[in-house]
Amino acid sequence: MELEIKNLLKQQGFSATKTRMAVLGAILKMQPASMQQLISALPDVDRATVYRTVDLFVELNIAKKVHTGFKYRVELSDSFQEHHHHLTCLRCGTVLDVHTPEIEYAIDQTASSNGFRPVRHDLEIIGYCAQCS
Amino acid sequence: MELEIKNLLKQQGFSATKTRMAVLGAILKMQPASMQQLISALPDVDRATVYRTVDLFVELNIAKKVHTGFKYRVELSDSFQEHHHHLTCLRCGTVLDVHTPEIEYAIDQTASSNGFRPVRHDLEIIGYCAQCS
DNA sequence: CTACTATTGCAATTTTGTCGCAATTTGTTA
DNA sequence: TAACAAATTGCGACAAAATTGCAATAGTAG
Numbered sequence: 001m002e003l004e005i006k007n008l009l010k011q012q013g014f015s016a017t018k019t020r021m022a023v024l025g026a027i028l029k030m031q032p033a034s035m036q037q038l039i040s041a042l043p044d045v046d047r048a049t050v051y052r053t054v055d056l057f058v059e060l061n062i063a064k065k066v067h068t069g070f071k072y073r074v075e076l077s078d079s080f081q082e083h084h085h086h087l088t089c090l091r092c093g094t095v096l097d098v099h100t101p102e103i104e105y106a107i108d109q110t111a112s113s114n115g116f117r118p119v120r121h122d123l124e125i126i127g128y129c130a131q132c133s
Numbered sequence: 134m135e136l137e138i139k140n141l142l143k144q145q146g147f148s149a150t151k152t153r154m155a156v157l158g159a160i161l162k163m164q165p166a167s168m169q170q171l172i173s174a175l176p177d178v179d180r181a182t183v184y185r186t187v188d189l190f191v192e193l194n195i196a197k198k199v200h201t202g203f204k205y206r207v208e209l210s211d212s213f214q215e216h217h218h219h220l221t222c223l224r225c226g227t228v229l230d231v232h233t234p235e236i237e238y239a240i241d242q243t244a245s246s247n248g249f250r251p252v253r254h255d256l257e258i259i260g261y262c263a264q265c266s
Numbered sequence: 267c268t269a270c271t272a273t274t275g276c277a278a279t280t281t282t283g284t285c286g287c288a289a290t291t292t293g294t295t296a
Numbered sequence: 297t298a299a300c301a302a303a304t305t306g307c308g309a310c311a312a313a314a315t316t317g318c319a320a321t322a323g324t325a326g
Contacts, residue, residue: 014272014273015272015273015322015323015324017272017273017274017322017323018322019273019274019322020273035313035314036312036313045274045275046274046275046276047275047313047314048274048275048276048314048315048316049273049274049275051313051314051315052273052274052315067200067255085243087244087247087249087251089249090252096247096249098243098247100239100242100243102239102242102243103236103239103240103243105239106233106235106236106238106239107236107256107258109233109235110218110231110233110235110236110258111220111258111260114220114229114231114263115262115263115266116220116222116229116258116260116261116262116263116266117260117261117266118220118258118259118260119223119259119260119261120259120260121256121257121258121259122200122256122257122259123240123254123255123256123257124200124254124255124256125240125243125244125249125251125254126251126252126253126254126255127244127249127250127251127252127253128249128250128252129248129249130247130248130249133248133250147303147304148291148292148293148303148304150291150292150303150304150305151291152291152304152305153304168282168283169281169282178305178306179305179306179307180282180283180306181283181284181285181305181306181307182304182305182306184282184283184284185284185304185305267326268325268326269324269325269326270323270324270325270326271322271323271324271325272321272322272323272324273320273321273322273323274319274320274321274322275318275319275320275321276317276318276319276320277316277317277318278315278316278317278318279314279315279316279317280313280314280315280316281312281313281314281315282311282312282313282314283310283311283312283313284309284310284311284312285308285309285310285311286307286308286309286310287306287307287308288305288306288307289304289305289306289307290303290304290305290306291302291303291304291305292301292302292303292304293300293301293302293303294299294300294301294302295298295299295300295301296297296298296299296300
């Protein structure tokens with residue numbers, strides 16, 4: 001995975017620097033990761049650089065920003081892992097990943113029946129997990 | 134609508150002040166409205182008051198925060214208008230409201246099949262509208 | 267190795283959101 | 297309606313989050 005992305009960066013004319021690889025590593029390890037989490041996990045990388053690197057990753061479609069609760073978090077884009085949604089627990093904060101064809105289908109149907117051509121979508125489900133219910 | 138909410142406020146032990154009604158009016162007119170939009174639309178209301186008022190509305194389930202693009206916006210809660218989702222056009226910025234039972238059903242199914250008790254959800258569809266496709 | 271370009275850290279700044287408190291407004295009671 | 301108590305608001309300071317310009321550094325090609 002790291003190698004694949006390293007090549008993608010070079011291919012697009014960007015360097016696969018240690019710093020960028022460090023940010024990538026943190027995203028891989030913590031996803032979905034908030035900016036604050038990434039920043040604290042990378043004490044040797046400047047805050048501004050973390051922001052700029054994440055923005056670069058988003059532009060290159062390596063990562064994407066999703067919402068869990070009321071702030072966005074960063075995770076690998078759908079090109080590098082299966083498209084999925086998050087179930088966020090209000091009590092313990094656990095984030096569960098789910099993939100459901102039915103939801104995808106319903107979303108596409110709804111969009112096209114409105115003459116809308118969907119590019120992407122973002123679904124966030126908030127509630128209580130099995131343990132906290 | 135304003136009257137209904139005025140009564141709800143009083144009923145809950147809060148005053149329906151001019152300031153609060155002004156914030157409500159701005160939400161009604163601009164929804165979904167970003168905090169910055171609300172703040173600029175209400176030059177005579179202090180920034181802190183706008184935040185406090187929106188928070189109060191959210192607590193009382195008069196308004197809710199939703200995501201369109203990458204910051205949250207404020208709109209009336211589902212108690213005062215039909216639950217819906219947004220189709221946001223990348224080109225012209227139009228936001229289309231849609232309501233689809235199929236999506237709701239699929240979301241509930243997915244949540245419960247994971248032992249998750251959903252409280253609310255937020256779906257945002259990004260793409261191109263009929264005119265801009 | 268040298269020279270050029272991209273990347274990074276740093277510091278300053280902007281934007282966003284919060285807090286305590288004094289002043290004002292609102293609601294109540296007489 | 298006058299006056300008091302409680303709720304609400306504005307103000308100013310502050311804190312946190314995000315962005316920017318620029319100089320120093322690291323990466324890359326020849």
